[in-house]
Amino acid sequence: MGLLTGKTALITGAARGIGKAIAIKFASEGANIAFTDLVIDENGKATEAEISALGVKCKGYASNAADFAESEEVVKQVKEEFGSIDVLVNNAGITKDGLMLRMTEAQWDAVIGVNLKSAFNFIHACIPVMMRQRSGSIINMASVVGVHGNAGQANYAASKAGMIALAKSVAQEMGPKGLRANAIAPGFIDTAMTQQLSDEIRKEWASKIPLRRGGTTEDIANTALYLASDLSSYVSGQVIQVDGGMNM
Ligand SMILES: NC(=O)c1ccc[n+]([C@@H]2O[C@H](COP(=O)([O-])OP(=O)(O)OC[C@H]3O[C@@H](n4cnc5c(N)ncnc54)[C@H](O)[C@@H]3O)[C@@H](O)[C@H]2O)c1
Numbered sequence: 001m002g003l004l005t006g007k008t009a010l011i012t013g014a015a016r017g018i019g020k021a022i023a024i025k026f027a028s029e030g031a032n033i034a035f036t037d038l039v040i041d042e043n044g045k046a047t048e049a050e051i052s053a054l055g056v057k058c059k060g061y062a063s064n065a066a067d068f069a070e071s072e073e074v075v076k077q078v079k080e081e082f083g084s085i086d087v088l089v090n091n092a093g094i095t096k097d098g099l100m101l102r103m104t105e106a107q108w109d110a111v112i113g114v115n116l117k118s119a120f121n122f123i124h125a126c127i128p129v130m131m132r133q134r135s136g137s138i139i140n141m142a143s144v145v146g147v148h149g150n151a152g153q154a155n156y157a158a159s160k161a162g163m164i165a166l167a168k169s170v171a172q173e174m175g176p177k178g179l180r181a182n183a184i185a186p187g188f189i190d191t192a193m194t195q196q197l198s199d200e201i202r203k204e205w206a207s208k209i210p211l212r213r214g215g216t217t218e219d220i221a222n223t224a225l226y227l228a229s230d231l232s233s234y235v236s237g238q239v240i241q242v243d244g245g246m247n248m
Contacts, residue, residue: 002031003029003228004086009033009087010036010089016043018186022091023058026228033051036092068121071122075129084133085126086133088139090139090163091141093115096155099152112162116166126138127174133178136179138182140164140167140181145157145160146183168237180235182238187214189219190216209244210244
């Protein structure tokens with residue numbers, strides 16, 4: 001019996017990277033997996049097959065998490081096809097970095113839309129389902145920069161700080177209905193997102209990490225498993241920094 005046997009987890013932006021690692025981890029603990037991504041192409045189909053091979057139900061939904069109506073529709077379909085939604089992971093995210101002075105409105109709007117509004121969209125659609133179940137765990141994938149800020153990432157840091165405050169607010173509103181909401185703040189995790197960064201920035205980050213290594217997607221998936229499962233049944237409204245000790 002796995003930690004999530006019989007539960008359904010909905011994970012946004014999970015065709016690759018951290019989201020995919022979380023989906024695989026949850027599936028290996030018995031959860032059925034509904035995941036979204038902008039498109040479900042060959043890569044998304046391969047993720048679907050890899051998870052189904054673990055003996056659980058899995059389906060990928062093509063949807064733009066920043067779009068309110070599309071997100072509502074996905075949640076409706078997942079509820080119909082899976083029967084319940086026990087865990088929601090708001091993981092879809094993008095960066096469009098630039099110094100504040102040069103940041104365009106388009107860079108600001110895109111990052112706030114995909115990172116923060118998407119979390120609103122999915123939480124808003126999922127909480128009626130979770131309230132009826134009188135249980136649910138919501139996990140927002142924030143970032144250490146949402147706690148500490150970061151020069152050159154004002155849009156991204158603000159979106160992640162927003163996701164943290166959103167999780168805390170939902171934890172307060174929904175606790176009496178049996179729902180929990182928390183945030184994970186990863187540090188430097190080796191994925192396509194961080195592979196875009198220059199060697200210089202990567203070296204600078206590594207020198208600030210007491211454990212002297214970047215994190216793996218598995219490091220984040222393990223924390224997500226803790227927050228999704230009953231192992232954390234008395235933990236709500238928290239931000240867990242998973243960053244090798246970079247920020248204390
Ligand atoms: N990699 C890191 O170091 C790091 C650190 C802190 C936080 N994070 C956060 O973790 C999450 C996952 O990041 P990752 O490193 O795996 O990135 P990634 O780029 O590998 O994966 C992000 C996924 O989100 C999807 N996506 C993008 N826009 C979307 C949209 N509008 N609708 C639906 N899906 C969309 C992408 O297609 C991709 O599959 C993000 O929220 C990111 O901000 C990552």
